[in-house]
Amino acid sequence: MSNIKENRYKHHMQALVLFIGVFLWFSPVPDGLNTQAWHLFAIFISAIFAVILNAMPILTSSIIAVSLAVLTNTMSAKQAYSGFGESFILLIIVAFLIARGVIKSGLGKRIAFLIIKKFGKSSLGLSYSVIAADMFISPAFPSNTARSGVLFPIVNALANDSNSKVSDGTRKKLGSFLMMASMAGLTISSTLWLTAMAANPAGAKMAAEYGVEITYGSWALAASLPVIILFFLVPWVIYKIYPPEIKYTPDAPRIAENALQTMGKISRNEWIMAATFIGMVFLWIMSGSLGLDKTAVAFLGLSVLMLSNIFTLDDLLHEGNALGTLIWFAILYGMSVHLDKFGFMGWVGDNISMFIDGFSWPVVYIGLTLSYVLIHYFFVSQTAQMLALFSVFLGVGIKAGVPAEMMALILLFATNFNAIITPQGSSANVIYVGSGYIEAKEIYKVGGIITLINTLVFLTIGTAWMLLIL
Amino acid sequence: MSNIKENRYKHHMQALVLFIGVFLWFSPVPDGLNTQAWHLFAIFISAIFAVILNAMPILTSSIIAVSLAVLTNTMSAKQAYSGFGESFILLIIVAFLIARGVIKSGLGKRIAFLIIKKFGKSSLGLSYSVIAADMFISPAFPSNTARSGVLFPIVNALANDSNSKVSDGTRKKLGSFLMMASMAGLTISSTLWLTAMAANPAGAKMAAEYGVEITYGSWALAASLPVIILFFLVPWVIYKIYPPEIKYTPDAPRIAENALQTMGKISRNEWIMAATFIGMVFLWIMSGSLGLDKTAVAFLGLSVLMLSNIFTLDDLLHEGNALGTLIWFAILYGMSVHLDKFGFMGWVGDNISMFIDGFSWPVVYIGLTLSYVLIHYFFVSQTAQMLALFSVFLGVGIKAGVPAEMMALILLFATNFNAIITPQGSSANVIYVGSGYIEAKEIYKVGGIITLINTLVFLTIGTAWMLLIL
Numbered sequence: 001m002s003n004i005k006e007n008r009y010k011h012h013m014q015a016l017v018l019f020i021g022v023f024l025w026f027s028p029v030p031d032g033l034n035t036q037a038w039h040l041f042a043i044f045i046s047a048i049f050a051v052i053l054n055a056m057p058i059l060t061s062s063i064i065a066v067s068l069a070v071l072t073n074t075m076s077a078k079q080a081y082s083g084f085g086e087s088f089i090l091l092i093i094v095a096f097l098i099a100r101g102v103i104k105s106g107l108g109k110r111i112a113f114l115i116i117k118k119f120g121k122s123s124l125g126l127s128y129s130v131i132a133a134d135m136f137i138s139p140a141f142p143s144n145t146a147r148s149g150v151l152f153p154i155v156n157a158l159a160n161d162s163n164s165k166v167s168d169g170t171r172k173k174l175g176s177f178l179m180m181a182s183m184a185g186l187t188i189s190s191t192l193w194l195t196a197m198a199a200n201p202a203g204a205k206m207a208a209e210y211g212v213e214i215t216y217g218s219w220a221l222a223a224s225l226p227v228i229i230l231f232f233l234v235p236w237v238i239y240k241i242y243p244p245e246i247k248y249t250p251d252a253p254r255i256a257e258n259a260l261q262t263m264g265k266i267s268r269n270e271w272i273m274a275a276t277f278i279g280m281v282f283l284w285i286m287s288g289s290l291g292l293d294k295t296a297v298a299f300l301g302l303s304v305l306m307l308s309n310i311f312t313l314d315d316l317l318h319e320g321n322a323l324g325t326l327i328w329f330a331i332l333y334g335m336s337v338h339l340d341k342f343g344f345m346g347w348v349g350d351n352i353s354m355f356i357d358g359f360s361w362p363v364v365y366i367g368l369t370l371s372y373v374l375i376h377y378f379f380v381s382q383t384a385q386m387l388a389l390f391s392v393f394l395g396v397g398i399k400a401g402v403p404a405e406m407m408a409l410i411l412l413f414a415t416n417f418n419a420i421i422t423p424q425g426s427s428a429n430v431i432y433v434g435s436g437y438i439e440a441k442e443i444y445k446v447g448g449i450i451t452l453i454n455t456l457v458f459l460t461i462g463t464a465w466m467l468l469i470l
Numbered sequence: 471m472s473n474i475k476e477n478r479y480k481h482h483m484q485a486l487v488l489f490i491g492v493f494l495w496f497s498p499v500p501d502g503l504n505t506q507a508w509h510l511f512a513i514f515i516s517a518i519f520a521v522i523l524n525a526m527p528i529l530t531s532s533i534i535a536v537s538l539a540v541l542t543n544t545m546s547a548k549q550a551y552s553g554f555g556e557s558f559i560l561l562i563i564v565a566f567l568i569a570r571g572v573i574k575s576g577l578g579k580r581i582a583f584l585i586i587k588k589f590g591k592s593s594l595g596l597s598y599s600v601i602a603a604d605m606f607i608s609p610a611f612p613s614n615t616a617r618s619g620v621l622f623p624i625v626n627a628l629a630n631d632s633n634s635k636v637s638d639g640t641r642k643k644l645g646s647f648l649m650m651a652s653m654a655g656l657t658i659s660s661t662l663w664l665t666a667m668a669a670n671p672a673g674a675k676m677a678a679e680y681g682v683e684i685t686y687g688s689w690a691l692a693a694s695l696p697v698i699i700l701f702f703l704v705p706w707v708i709y710k711i712y713p714p715e716i717k718y719t720p721d722a723p724r725i726a727e728n729a730l731q732t733m734g735k736i737s738r739n740e741w742i743m744a745a746t747f748i749g750m751v752f753l754w755i756m757s758g759s760l761g762l763d764k765t766a767v768a769f770l771g772l773s774v775l776m777l778s779n780i781f782t783l784d785d786l787l788h789e790g791n792a793l794g795t796l797i798w799f800a801i802l803y804g805m806s807v808h809l810d811k812f813g814f815m816g817w818v819g820d821n822i823s824m825f826i827d828g829f830s831w832p833v834v835y836i837g838l839t840l841s842y843v844l845i846h847y848f849f850v851s852q853t854a855q856m857l858a859l860f861s862v863f864l865g866v867g868i869k870a871g872v873p874a875e876m877m878a879l880i881l882l883f884a885t886n887f888n889a890i891i892t893p894q895g896s897s898a899n900v901i902y903v904g905s906g907y908i909e910a911k912e913i914y915k916v917g918g919i920i921t922l923i924n925t926l927v928f929l930t931i932g933t934a935w936m937l938l939i940l
Contacts, residue, residue: 070763
């Protein structure tokens, strides 16, 4: 009965999404936009609504969107499928397969038990330990995609070894909570350091064109207070609004210790896995200065795991989810990139600038920041948004009298702390969603609330702090 | 014990491949080639050897190759991953998922039983019926990739419903044989009609620049006799060298009839599947004249199956093989394209032309044809080879006095009949190999023999026939 109800709900929502899409498609094209950009927007936003309204899974919604976009000549096939060849998207997929190797080798189990032994008395404690680890490695790790490739296998193993699995319907026991917390943690660890995300130094360079000099130290100082507050606040909020079913596990540390004793010495496979993992992390960290492609490094790591039979072709058989993730993410990414290329993003930016013009600087500051955060609904790459809009918004803010350095910093911080607003808002999210522990529609809700909290803390305490120190 | 032996064999072969690769890499670059092209050749050919020598699976070999190619700066990341965004490669992947829908809906079972009822007394009979169906639909179906997307689900269902499955180790009972026969059938069905493969009309147009006029009728007439002979010969040869374990099943037609009666009326899911399939085939056939992207059509079909719950996210979980196929094929395709772009293919063509120059025309004719067939070892697309080499080879042949029309036709025929020489030699092969019924290394052997037979028949009877009729 509840199944029939659910089906009826889905069909109603599908009809609603269809209506929205058709309505937008045939609406008059707004001034300043071409038909192509408007039609692509109609398709893209309908696909997003289909997920938010729970009308269909994100994969179904994406493949309908891409087939319509291509068959109506809104995008060429080449444009529509361009995301599939993007290095960083393939990195997510390879990271999936390597995560399987971490579990299968036994290394994941061992690391998980070590963490549980130390912090495992409560689920909240575990989440803090994961985020702390992230913040610790982030200054040397200028790719949040690669960093999620490091954190995800560990969180995945933590969930698995606490008997919280997707396959048997126990994802909510611990796994869903931990993954959401780790995803949220990535938004603040990326905000903390100039070198924690690829877009950060690029943005600092663009700010220099407006005479704003951002250094490693000034960035970290400005970000420090709000990030520390969010570090304590965010896991606790997730714990309240998206709670794990297991909360206290006073015996867990002892059980983990026993399990570690049973596991005995580190096995051959664990050694190989550990060496591969450390090698990959080393090459990822060095990738900028050595000019190495991070995905090629991941392919190299995967091939070591395959040659040593830690990841086999049989294991691959059950990784269909990775294919699904590749398909929906590559499709949405391609659409978002072309929304930008077709002029839609610039048009939105211009309209916001025009609307905001003439207000007092605090109003402009808040208006620009909120708009910048919300526009991330349309972007499938943090870096792409920064490249498309940062300069425009910064220029408007400075013209309106906002202190230049403060305006630049809050927009660059927002580039990171808005990343959890959609499932596709950061490639890091994609890995977590792909695991099945988190459903796409849950991110719109929980991630939306976290984004709101991040934004509020930065607009209040963060801004007061910047006014004090800058 | 045999496992240890096998492992030792693999390690020896891996060492050998490593030696070949290192040796080629550090050998002096031949005159007329740049270092980049030579290094890419060293990596590519080592990857192929690794598969032929059974040193490792094709997926492992490909990911090692791509990581080395990118990390050594032989290819840029963008070049190396370009294949992932190719429309026709994505078509293969979507066709996989749709094939799962054909099975799951029950439609595959029904069609399989109908075929078994009529032709099911012997495995050989089944193979003839599959190839006959292919030759029947091919004149209206100018994409062998899409055609294999139609044939594969049926052959797959035939194997499944004869209890020959990959998962339980019974692939050799019937499935492997039928798939190999269907793959071989595609090489000759594509050769038969000007409109059976995308490269055919393109090649005919290029031949016109040499004053050779190829019409629909002249093509079909010239191809008819050798193709008819091969239609009877090839399945029989495969039956001898790659035999199915089940040969005669005199009771099968009766069992199939009973099964059909038990199945009863066509179910809702079968109707939806049939309508989707027919709709897709219709749009695929019309795709040329309507300017539709075939992959977008397939995405549309898949979304119908997903919305009607015929293909679900749970089904996707077990389609990891499709991801593996995408990875190795996109990688090898990208390398082959860039071997051409970096000038390697042209250099090979020039050298063959120079070597062959001065011989009598029959020698030139045979030499060019054999070279053209063998060079397909390096190509991961029939169309790419045709575009890269057809004109050069045709020019050399005509200059040496080979009758122009005959030279043009045999090269265009060879573009199709050499397709089974490697697992990646045609996108059609890729679907069959991806199913797991056929191992990559088996194609190098059986496909090699079939290519030899195809070539011999075309060079003897086919050539005599052309001399008679042209």
